Amino acid sequence: MADENQGSDDDIDMAAAMAEIEAEEAKKKAAAAPADDDTDMAAAMAEIEAEEAKKKAPAPAAGTEVATGGGTAVKKEAVYDVPVEISVMLGKADLRVHQLLKLGRGAVVELDRKTDEPVEVYADNILIARGEVIVTEEDHLGVTLSEIVRSLFTRSA
Secondary structure (H helix, E strand, O other): OHHHHHHHHHHHHHHHHHHHHHHHHHHHHHHHOOOOHHHHHHHHHHHHHHHHHHHHOOOOOOOOOEEEEOOEEEEHHHHOOOOOOEEEEOOOOOOOHHHHHHOOOOOOOOOOOOOOOOEEEEEOOEEEEEEEEEEOOOOOEEEEEEEEOOOOOOOOO
């Protein structure tokens, strides 16, 4: 019986964490998009939903490890096995469609960054770090992290 309650607590905690993530993404979209009433309303609704999810989240059981992110208790074990897409932004280029169609094997696309500039590391489209590109011993590309970016989702020390 206790196991059934434990599963529902994890679902509520994950719902609160997901609502918080959605609210942050809505804020970012609102900041990037031109100001209009629909965008502002969507961001406001996402914030309200995140606050409601925080209020509904029950207190963790005694002896349970928790991490607090923005006041929401999230059990660490509940998120350890969640897959996360990591991407590295080497740079950007603006091309017209006719230029894109002309690309072929051996074509070079010039990016807007220099080779010595740090690259940005994203986890599910959220900037988490900056670093330098390296070549590993097996001739794979890698990134050496030089800076961890503080965000809403990192715990303050």
